[in-house]
Amino acid sequence: MIARIVKIKCITGMEDQLIRVGKNKLVSLNVKAGCIEVHFLEPNYEADNPHFGVISLWKVQQSLNSLRNNKEYRSLQTELAPMLELITEEIYTVSN
Numbered sequence: 001m002i003a004r005i006v007k008i009k010c011i012t013g014m015e016d017q018l019i020r021v022g023k024n025k026l027v028s029l030n031v032k033a034g035c036i037e038v039h040f041l042e043p044n045y046e047a048d049n050p051h052f053g054v055i056s057l058w059k060v061q062q063s064l065n066s067l068r069n070n071k072e073y074r075s076l077q078t079e080l081a082p083m084l085e086l087i088t089e090e091i092y093t094v095s096n
Contacts (some may be wrong), residue, residue, distance in 0.1 A: 001036070001057060001058065001090040002092070003091070004013040005090045006055075006086060006087065006089050006093055007053050007087070009050070009087070012058040018052060019040075019042065022040040023054065025076055026040065026076060030054075032070075033063055034063035034066065036057045037056065037057045039054070041053035041055065047081075
């Protein structure tokens with residue numbers, strides 16, 4: 001199993017728009033591509049964490065690759081770009 005963790009630094013003032021797009025579009029595109037589980041994460045300012053995030057679990061790398069190659073997903077990345085200051089991605093193998 002594969003875990004993908006995406007960390008997002010949003011441009012100040014764009015937070016509400018990012019939340020709306022993240023919850024309404026990004027999560028559903030992950031599910032359509034075969035994601036087992038996906039969560040859109042919001043900042044926790046009390047814990048000094050100003051970042052948004054997405055955690056997703058995938059049975060196989062091929063399903064994750066299908067998301068990355070999906071036309072709707074690439075279009076969404078273009079839509080999100082003006083809202084983002086920084087985005088990072090990390091891929092892990094989940095141990096059984």
